[in-house]
Amino acid sequence: MSILVIAEHDNAVLKAATLNTVTAATQIGGDITVLVAGHGCGAVAQAAAQIVGVKLVLVADAPHYAHQLAENVAALVVTLAGGYSHILAPATATGKNTLPRVAALLDVAQLSDVIKVESPDTFVRPIYAGNVLATIQSSDKIKVMTVRGTAFPAAATTGGSASVETVPAVADAGLSSFVGQQLTKSDRPELTAARIIVSGGRGMGDGANFKLLEDVADKLGAAVGASRAAVDAGYVPNDYQVGQTGKVVAPELYVAVGISGAIQHLAGMKDSKVIVAINKDEEAPIFQVADYGLVADLFVAVPELSKELDRLKAAG
Amino acid sequence: MKILVAVKRVVDYNVKVRAKADGTGVETANVKMSMNPFDEIAVEEAVRLQEAGKAKEIVAVSLGVAACQDTIRTALAMGADRGVLVETDAELQPLAVAKLLKAVADQEKPDLIILGKQAIDDDANQTGQMLAALLGWAQGTFASKLEFVADALNVTREVDGGLETVALKLPAVITADLRLNEPRFVKLPNIMKAKKKPLAVLKPTDLGVDVTPRLVTLKVQEPPKRQAGVKVDSVTTLVDKLHNEAHVI
Secondary structure (H helix, E strand, O other): OEEEEEOOEOOOOEOOHHHHHHHHHHHHOOEEEEEEEEOOOHHHHHHHHOOOOOOEEEEEEOHHHOOOOHHHHHHHHHHHHHHOOEEEEEOOHHHHHHHHHHHHHHOOOEEEEEOEEEEOOEEEEEEHHHOEEEEEEEOOOOEEEEEOHHHOOOOOOOOOOOEEEEOOOOOOOOOEEEEEEEEOOOOOOOHHHOOEEEEEOHHHOOHHHHHHHHHHHHHHOOEEEEOHHHHHOOOOOHHHEEOOOOEOOOOOEEEEEOOOOOHHHHHHHOOOOEEEEEEOOOOOHHHHOOOEEEEOOHHHHHHHHHHHHHHHHHHO | OEEEEEOOEEEOOOOOOOEOOOOOOEOOOOOOEEEOHHHHHHHHHHHHHHHOOOOOEEEEEEEEOOOHHHHHHHHHHHOOOEEEEEEOOOOOOHHHHHHHHHHHHHHHOOOEEEEEOOOOOOOOOOHHHHHHHHHOOEEEEEEEEEEEEOOEEEEEEEEOOEEEEEEEEOOEEEEEOHHHOOOOOOOHHHHHHHHOOOEEEEOHHHHOOOOOOOEEEEEEEOOOOOOOOEEEOOHHHHHHHHHHOOOOO
């Protein structure tokens, strides 16, 4: 068996989701090749070559790969696909955009959001917002799947020594072009990679009140997230959203503040190691999954939490 | 401009889904079914484009059992002009759905196809991308804003780091994300009107599409339930427990 993993990157840095996907590939078993498609992405290829378990890194460097346009990246992957038994990508916005296009061009099915490898042809994936897990067997000659990062540990970033080869770019499909982006700038860790996440919901009442959470997050070295209700209300940008249709996270500590715990939110965070809920409604469903629940007014409890963290730090 | 919208009949989002005891699937008997919420957003966007004078005709397509006619009627009540049902009792997986939609698109020749970004039953998030691939068209997935500029369509997409805008050549496939719009409530007179709108019924064989599933579901089961923990009486206790008991801070 031989497995092709499509790297997630921004031309400068290899994204952590790639490492989890490599681990899933390792569990399937076989030679692992990582494809880095981008522009000026040599550093990413070098980083990919260091990942433990990777045998070969393929680099396709062309201006029309700079922004990971699905039309162009999929066309490239299809030209390389012949030699592989499996094609994997992280279940990120990029992977979800590109990989079904690859699968359709290869006339094979895709498995989305794989959370467990049972055997080289059988996998587990969540359906119905994670309320049910389906064990699925694929009969296709090439198994194409996106991998949920939180379900697999990250492969080690140093110690590997893969060779790096250049592959020719496929001509620009000319169907789409990149216009611009508005990325949220933050010094805090990324949601999907954070050890601690502090999330706010509709109970925050206003975008400005997220300052309270940011204050606590900074003391904990945490990322800030939000429920769909808070994003829909315009309190914070869409990329804060944790849930079935937002980001799926599994940090060591998830602090849910003013979040009622709708199914679709729980789907995105219920695999966190420790869950804390702060909500004034003691009937809120979030308490049914919380390890520690505090029934309190968040506008009193969160500033108090901030002070307690100062005290804890001072106590060393 | 002609717009095709694809709508899926799914278990209503308010229903708490349970695995069947024998693990062969989920309980769907006597369960409320509705239009997939993301597809409602897709229909709404098409209707708004028509109201803005940009679209001439909206065709709503659904695939599956005869009851999918209800889903199409909902789309017609929202403002779509006519419906097409590709009727089959067979299990349809995303690749087969994409192939059927391509066959319908080959007949209808739309300028734009809008779908929901994922269905809330199988959570696959594949059909739009697969359809774009099979048609050889551009794709604008996870769309939160559409803007026509000259002969291109600018699509703002919800991505992991924020928002991204791409320009697509038409015809194109769009998949709707949550914040593209807020679907309207359907009014009773429109439901009555929708009953009189044309709805054609086809079979997969009419379209020459092989819908044989490629994936076999061996079993479905509910994940282990997370147990509720303890309630703490103060922030001080909470911080103490997180530090000394859970060791996470």
